[in-house]
Amino acid sequence: MLLKKRYLLVGAAVPLLILNGCSIGDSTEQRDIPVEKIDMSRYASKTAEGIFDGVLNTKFVDIKINGEVKIFTVSDKALKQLGDLNEGDQIQFVYSLNEKTIQNELQSVTQVNGQEVETVTEEQKPVKDNLDVKKKVKKENEIEMEVEYPTTTKIVGAVKSDFIKGKFNVIDTYDWNDQTLDKGDTEVRFHTVVDTIEDDIQKERWRAADILKEVGELHEKKESNRDGVKFIFYAENDNEYKEIMVVKNKYGYLRVETDTPYDEKEDTIAEVTAMLDSIE
The missing domain is CATH 2.40.50.140 (Nucleic acid-binding proteins)
Structure with missing residues (x-):
């Protein structure tokens, strides 16, 4: 799309x-x-x-x-x-x-x-084939990547882009500029965290809590499938979902701040996860 x-x-x-x-x-x-x-x-x-x-x-x-x-x-x-x-x-x-x-x-x-156009209901789709494959992308230098959305898995177009000291895949519906991803009312900001040691990230937790209290009640996701996650805090209201995550990868500590409309949060989280998983 x-x-x-x-x-x-x-x-x-x-x-x-x-x-x-x-x-x-x-x-x-x-x-x-x-x-x-x-x-x-x-x-x-x-x-x-x-x-x-x-x-x-x-x-x-x-x-x-x-x-x-x-x-x-x-x-x-x-x-x-x-x-x-x-x-x-x-x-x-x-x-x-x-x-x-x-x-x-x-x-x-x-x-x-x-x-x-043949209309196929979800009940008619075999579970193992529940893969929404996008037509071959036409833009030069575009690649395809898999995104696991809440209800289905899709193949989407992406562009390999510079990321800190490496590369990662940016989904083609986002604009990537100055360590920030933009798509409509969604913004995802990446920051390297300096002066942080393995067992001392409390100041990052305080910082995140202070920002999120302006959005709504503070929550913490206790489980994550991602290696190196130190914490994920989030807050939401009827209009907005905001999440702050600190994760450690081969480049050091990384803070990821996601701000998106409430009704788009599930798809946005899936897309950000796929892009983070593509970091080289």
Whole structure:
């Protein structure tokens, strides 16, 4: 899936019911209150064709129709299909007007480059084959890497990049600059920790606790599959998840600070874990 970094301001128009002619007084006369009739046919599903032009922050998609780029919100079903698309694919899709947001919402993709899209439910997928394989990446110097998400394993595109004194794989939906990974509202910062000995990382624990108390109640993950982890603290609220981890690898001690929207935390943690595991 190609992710565009863009911020959208999306307005939602709300239909108004206009009430007329109510008066308060001694009269008990019954009066009819006219109510504007809403044409529900406007919310019916429609089929269209266009050119897939990329995804914006996992919540919106660009589709070029008759040379003009249109923006659609994305249903959960359609979001799962977008991982198999490449920018420039000719698609046929079903969309409808969302009653709550009054935005056109992509419901599903039915054809890609003239080929019918077969819908496969999770129950139909063999467990051992539950691997969502992305199409071959087209960008130069890109490689493929495996990410173990909470419900499935995916092969995603990545770029080998400089990391401290070595190399690591950066997933292609992230921007890597000045020891910081950025993707939409997600930011992951890496810092080398100096003047720290094996049994004296208490100051790092204090530092992390002081930062996280601004987000919510402090928690510590007691178990980790990663070698060299000294501690993982986290805090969260309805909107934000923030995690601070200190780990020791061959380059010394490393502090990893992850800040992401609450509803994206599981996928973000999986992606950061995969990128850390790729450090050479």
